[in-house]
Amino acid sequence: MSDWEKRFRRAYFRGVPFYVETSELTTGRRVVQHEFPDQDIPYAEDLGKKGQVFQITGYVLGEDYFNTRDALIRACEKEGPGTLIHPYLGIKKVQCESLNLREDRREGRIATFQLSFLEAGENRFPSAIKNIFSEILDQFREVITDVEAFFIDGLDLVNLPAFVFDSAKQTVDSITTLFEEALQTVKSPSDKDKVAEVTYKLERFKSQSEGMLQGSPQLFESFSEVIEALGDLSTENTESLEMYLTLAQGINEVEEELPEIFEKTSTRSKEKKNRDILLSTARVLFAVNAAQKFIDSDFRSLEEAQEKREEIQSILIEEAEESKNDSLYQSLSQLHASLTEVFPQTSQELSRIIEYTPPVTMPSLVIIYDLFQDPELEQDLLDRNKIIHPGFIPGGESLEVLNG
Numbered sequence: 001m002s003d004w005e006k007r008f009r010r011a012y013f014r015g016v017p018f019y020v021e022t023s024e025l026t027t028g029r030r031v032v033q034h035e036f037p038d039q040d041i042p043y044a045e046d047l048g049k050k051g052q053v054f055q056i057t058g059y060v061l062g063e064d065y066f067n068t069r070d071a072l073i074r075a076c077e078k079e080g081p082g083t084l085i086h087p088y089l090g091i092k093k094v095q096c097e098s099l100n101l102r103e104d105r106r107e108g109r110i111a112t113f114q115l116s117f118l119e120a121g122e123n124r125f126p127s128a129i130k131n132i133f134s135e136i137l138d139q140f141r142e143v144i145t146d147v148e149a150f151f152i153d154g155l156d157l158v159n160l161p162a163f164v165f166d167s168a169k170q171t172v173d174s175i176t177t178l179f180e181e182a183l184q185t186v187k188s189p190s191d192k193d194k195v196a197e198v199t200y201k202l203e204r205f206k207s208q209s210e211g212m213l214q215g216s217p218q219l220f221e222s223f224s225e226v227i228e229a230l231g232d233l234s235t236e237n238t239e240s241l242e243m244y245l246t247l248a249q250g251i252n253e254v255e256e257e258l259p260e261i262f263e264k265t266s267t268r269s270k271e272k273k274n275r276d277i278l279l280s281t282a283r284v285l286f287a288v289n290a291a292q293k294f295i296d297s298d299f300r301s302l303e304e305a306q307e308k309r310e311e312i313q314s315i316l317i318e319e320a321e322e323s324k325n326d327s328l329y330q331s332l333s334q335l336h337a338s339l340t341e342v343f344p345q346t347s348q349e350l351s352r353i354i355e356y357t358p359p360v361t362m363p364s365l366v367i368i369y370d371l372f373q374d375p376e377l378e379q380d381l382l383d384r385n386k387i388i389h390p391g392f393i394p395g396g397e398s399l400e401v402l403n404g
Contacts, residue, residue: 011058013096014075014082015217016068018058018113023088026053052119054086054094061110069111073099081120083145085217091149093120136295136342139335140288144224146328147284151220154277156270157212164271167261171278172209174254176202178247182230185243198229220281227285237297241308244290248315251283280319284332287315291335295342300380309339360395367393367401377401 011020030047060068075082076096084092094117102112157165179202183195205222212219230247231240261272290312299305313336320332358367364387368378382390384400393399 010085011056011087012083012085012217013072013094013115013117014078015221016071016075017217018060018068018072020087021057021059021112023057023086024055025089026050026055051121052092053097054084054089054092054115054117054119056086056115056117057112058115059110059112063109065109065111069101072113073101076115080141081145083148083217084117085152091153092117093145094118095120136291136335136338139331139338140292142331143284143288143328143335146325146331147281147288148217148220148224150323150325150328151223151277151281152217155212155274157274160270161267164267164274167271168212168274168278169209171254171258171275172212174258175251175278175282176206176209178250178254179205179226179230181250182243182247183233194229194233198226198233201226201229223281224285227282227289231289231293237293238299241290241293241297244286244293245308245311248283248286248290251279251286255279276322280323283315284319284328287312287319288335290315291339294339313339355398355400357398358393358395361392362395364390364393367399 011018028050030050032045032047034043034045036043060072062068076099081093081095084094086092097116097118098114099116100114102114103110155168157168183198183202201222205219205226208219208222227244227247231244234240234243258275261268261275263269263272290308294305294308294312297305297308299308316332316336316339320329320336323329323332364381365375365378368375368381378390381387381399381401387393
């Protein structure tokens with residue numbers, strides 16, 4: 001097989017497949033030509049690299065081409081940048097500028113497109129006021145884009161022995177078991193329809209993983225959708241946050257329980273790489289979804305919020321250091337820093353935990369009323385200190401109290 005055949009890929013945009021007839025790339029430098037009076041020699045001023053423009057003539061076809069056609073239209077109309085898998089140029093982060101659709105009744109079962117994509121880049125335009133919340137939402141999207149590229153580029157089972165596929169499938173099955181356990185432990189599912197939706201997405205992910213040969217956009221999308229849907233089961237963001245952190249810890253336990261792979265041959269090294277990619281992708285997706293729930297959670301205390309933020313950041317920095325992928329390292333590190341910046345804004349009015357030692361045995365309600373004149377804080381005192389008999393709290397023993 002020639003080198004170009006090895007590098008050639010099926011084209012996708014936001015996970016929607018299509019065929020490519022021709023493609024063009026426009027790039028270069030932004031140059032302003034200066035010509036001066038009475039001077040024969042001009043001056044070309046270099047203002048930096050041009051943003052790349054990708055022009056593609058493509059098509060979708062088949063008896064059900066309507067579905068793929070509509071999915072591609074929706075992908076192009078969706079706000080924000082997306083991942084383009086270019087058949088010749090690889091993975092690109094782009095913004096769809098235009099899609100021109102052509103259908104001919106005489107041809108049938110085919111729709112042709114003229115697609116124009118612009119290099120997405122990043123927004124470095126200065127702002128007088130730093131909107132950290134808008135920035136962190138951008139960080140979430142960037143991490144998802146980078147981990148998708150990490151997954152698609154890295155996972156590869158093509159032309160490898162059956163035991164390599166079996167090993168990857170064992171890893172996927174272990175992750176799936178975590179999903180199923182999480183589904184059973186959600187305390188307050190918001191409605192039965194969402195439970196059914198998670199179950200459906202989980203079954204679809206299991207079905208797609210049966211035939212995986214490499215990291216495809218559809219498999220990643222299915223993977224990501226299951227994780228996101230699990231977080232939507234609960235009406236409480238803090239409960240979903242805790243579930244994601246538990247799942248991330250579960251991945252560590254899965255890694256310990258799986259058989260050790262000794263990298264004595266190149267095939268065994270590829271087997272180990274596939275496992276690492278699957279486990280890392282899961283951990284990153286758990287951490288990103290946990291971070292999204294974190295910024296929308298109502299914490300009872302500053303200390304609780306700090307603890308959860310640090311747990312998320314611990315996962316982010318660990319995965320950044322282990323990823324061996326420059327783009328993913330950078331986006332994970334930036335999200336780690338952004339969580340530190342957003343934290344004071346989310347916690348300006350949070351209570352602090354203080355220590356209090358009652359001088360004598362007394363009821364919990366008396367303690368709370370003497371300290372804060374707010375009986376609504378009694379339940380937190382009981383829960384935080386695991387008090388069984390609220391009417392008899394021993395004197396001389398230190399308690400953690402929320403200074404509401």
